[in-house]
Amino acid sequence: MTPETPVPNASPACASGEPYANGPQHYDAVLLAGFGGPEGQEDVIPFLRNVTRGRGIPDERLEEVAKHYRHFGGVSPINAQNRALKSALEAELAARGLELPVYWGNRNWAPYLPDAVRDAADAGHTRLLAFATSAYSSFSSCRQYREDLARALAETELGSKVTIDKIRQFFDHPGFVDSYVDSIVESLLGFMDDGIEAVGLRVLFATHSIPVEDAQRSGPRDRDFGPGGAYAAQHLAVAAAVMERVASRDARLSAIEWELVYQSRSGPASQPWLEPDICDRIEQLPAESVEAIVISPIGFVSDHMEVLWDLDTEALEAAEAAGLRAARSATPGVAPAFVSGIVDLVQERLEGTAPEDRPAATSMGPWFDVCRPGCCENVRAGFKPAVAGVAP
Template identity: 70%
Template sequence: MSGDSAEQTLATIEGGAVRDASPAARSGAAYVEEPVAYDGILLAGFGGPEGQDDVIPFLRNVTRGRGIPDERLEEVAHHYRHFGGVSPINAQNRALKAALESELARRGLDLPVFWGNRNWAPYLDDAVRQAASEERTTLLALATSAYSSFSSCRQYREDFARVLTDTGLSGSVTIDKVRQFFDHPGFVQPFVDGVRDAVAGFLADGIAPTEIRVLFSTHSIPTADAERSGPREGDERHRDLGEGGAYAAQHLAVAEVVMAAVAASVPGAGEVPWELVYQSRSGPPSQPWLEPDVCDVIAGLPAHGASAVAIVPLGFVSDHMEVLWDLDTEAMDAAADAGLRAVRTPTPGIDPAFVSGLVDLVEERLRGVAAVDRPHETALGPWFDVCRPGCCENVRAGFKPAAAGLAP
């Protein structure tokens, strides 16, 4: 029996096509269009060090299984050490947790938020154990990542399956996941606001629209992983997503929406050129990753008549290390070297529109809202509640058991 067949058989034995799922999601339908009585929210984050002594152990967690020696990890550690060994991401998730709790309470929803990370304390294992100890066993997960790829979606789903197995709670706790929210209005609006303010500011200072550039930046990933992001070709719901798979297509679609909204509200903004760029690549030089690099693009802007640039962290929910270092430090330095005026626009963070949008996504599943009635800003949405077979494969490691989706 193949690994995929064995996984499908295991799922069937467990009572449905989707493992560790609520009864409503277990059948494997792309959209769950019936109400589900969730009793807790699982806020799933990446995690980050909170002191100099945490940095190398944290990086070991991030790179577990790859055999990377500490000497090489130290080459990355200087980003964290520059900020006292403290990543801002945990503080940001504490703030997001509090904001979600406040909005849930405002709406009269009795849904405690259990926060756990993939790579640092508080860990997902502890969050799920805490939920179970409070008899909150039908969980809906919110991962702090909006787009489709292995690291931003499937890896979280693998984490959920692993945690339920490792804690012995598989069978008594279920974990569903909200749809990828890249084009939900609550996620998109803070970017519209930031780009509008940046472009309007440049124009007010007398800079011509054609001298302004808007660079939408996101984390680069291996090209082979990008091509496998989203549903596999041949699935009945597969879309022709083009080069870069769902990951690139989703970012491009959102950037188009943002620029259209800005053009509609700021005279002259429709003439401002923009493009999607990438940052934070790692791995060997021989391995192709998504390009172009944000700093390389910035360096070449003066030769194309640009005098100002707005750098938009489109791929990020909050101002974590890749934003603070790769954009606020390296990209802004590149802009200064190129003689460009530069602004880095905000991430959603705890913007009220974003927080409200996340709770809207929760209510969407509590009420079983039909897919045709779900808000989405691009033609790609609304994305799936239950990930499709073969979605977001990790080329290096292959498929592992994953919650909230059909095997493999």
């Protein structure tokens, strides 16, 4: 690769900077990129320091967030979930005859991404295809992972030896969308069996809130996605696709209303973040004749701490206080449809599947293999080197 290459550290199929890979590509391994989480009480504050690095947040303020982790023994479920996902991906790859080992590294806690990249290179695996455990477009859910991967190459000094591509954003791949449906249907029909009619039910699709400025810069800069950028537009499209599938299971479910809500906001109160907040909406719903809600964590691939605390604890407590019955539906986790869908995306890149032949559950997809110039800018820090995208 030369300095003039539009996409740094890319495979030959992606180095030109075109939106989609220009043909089949050989890969040596899959790289699972995660967020990471503490695995004991002594890990919590060091982990939160990693998460907030560069922001100068004192430990006293970090301890306010630490209580969420300490409530669960200082252990985030995310590492165990990624271990399970790694094993499930390995099994599915093997079942398809794809001899691709899966390496796993995190942004904020061990095992770290530089170690995973180094381990892969030491084993002779230098052409990597990354899968980040986040389905949507924004700085924190896409570009930051691409920057993490570039930093891993820089720290290991393997940039001249290792190439890293990334599977496309999978928010509307059928395997991801379908994995939410069964649990939502089960919860809604359970409420109906208890005598609650469709008019009294509401599905709240929950995702992590992000600063409005970041949301507006999510996705390619040459397309208007609306006030919430690609991040909000993608979630709305996926929620609609999920509810379309829900309605196909039972005609009574077609009348149930749904909406997108946000959770887990942080930062100064003066900074606008995407709204409405889930607990605020729950408080308002009894006045709209809602009797029961199903909360679907559509922004999460597994039961992260934000699901266990912000939804299973705070949101369910808000529902109880409002006199609402509530159920929290399942995340994809290691559901067969989700795992199979991720391997479909790996195979798509191995085979060089043309964009028009790729499955997509919404009109927004299939998303790009190579992120576009200026995509998902971090308003506060600007652009840093990143793999799997055209440099701004």
